[in-house]
Amino acid sequence: MTTISDPDVPTIVAEPLEAPLLDRDKSRSRLAVAVTIGLSLFAVLNATAAVFLYRGISDLRNVEGRLEELGAFEQRIGARLDTVNNGFQSRFERLDSQLQGRFNEINGNIVRLEQNPSVADDASMSSAPEPFVASSTVAEASADTEVATEPSVIETPQPPRRRISAAPPGPNPAYQRTVTPEGKVYYRKVK
Numbered sequence: 022m023t024t025i026s027d028p029d030v031p032t033i034v035a036e037p038l039e040a041p042l043l044d045r046d047k048s049r050s051r052l053a054v055a056v057t058i059g060l061s062l063f064a065v066l067n068a069t070a071a072v073f074l075y076r077g078i079s080d081l082r083n084v085e086g087r088l089e090e091l092g093a094f095e096q097r098i099g100a101r102l103d104t105v106n107n108g109f110q111s112r113f114e115r116l117d118s119q120l121q122g123r124f125n126e127i128n129g130n131i132v133r134l135e136q137n138p139s140v141a142d143d144a145s146m147s148s149a150p151e152p153f154v155a156s157s158t159v160a161e162a163s164a165d166t167e168v169a170t171e172p173s174v175i176e177t178p179q180p181p182r183r184r185i186s187a188a189p190p191g192p193n194p195a196y197q198r199t200v201t202p203e204g205k206v207y208y209r210k211v212k
Contacts, residue, residue: 132204
């Protein structure tokens with residue numbers, strides 16, 4: 022293209038039809054303000070999160086401490102329960118052995134009585150003292166309450182008297198007496 026230039030004619034400069042929306046200096050300052058606000062918001066959010074995290078960690082430490090105390094408490098309770106349980110078990114074992122001993126004693130007495138029923142009856146009847154029988158009745162005793170200082174004696178019926186028989190004859194020397202563990206008695210002739 023060819024240009025003709027005339028030095029006397031003023032030059033025409035092309036201007037933009039619209040004004041520029043963003044000026045470079047203004048846009049840089051606006052960008053700096055926006056970045057500063059964003060960074061400050063990020064810092065505030067980080068500080069808030071750090072505070073909540075610190076509180077959460079301290080609460081967690083408190084809970085862990087209480088759980089450790091609870092574990093120690095559980096061990097103490099378990100030890101006491103074991104002690105009580107052992108005490109009850111030893112008492113039960115002692116009572117069981119005492120009951121077994123008494124049952125064995127009673128069974129032995131029953132076996133002895135079964136083996137010698139007539140001797141046991143005669144011995145108990147001949148050596149037993151006569152029961153005391155009061156002559157006053159309950160009605161008489163209630164009438165004399167002012168005079169009596171001790172409680173009145175209630176009349177008990179007398180058991181029927183048995184005749185004391187002569188002692189049974191002694192065992193025959195021609196026979197040997199054998200007692201089994203079940204309590205049965207056998208006689209065998211001696212040769």
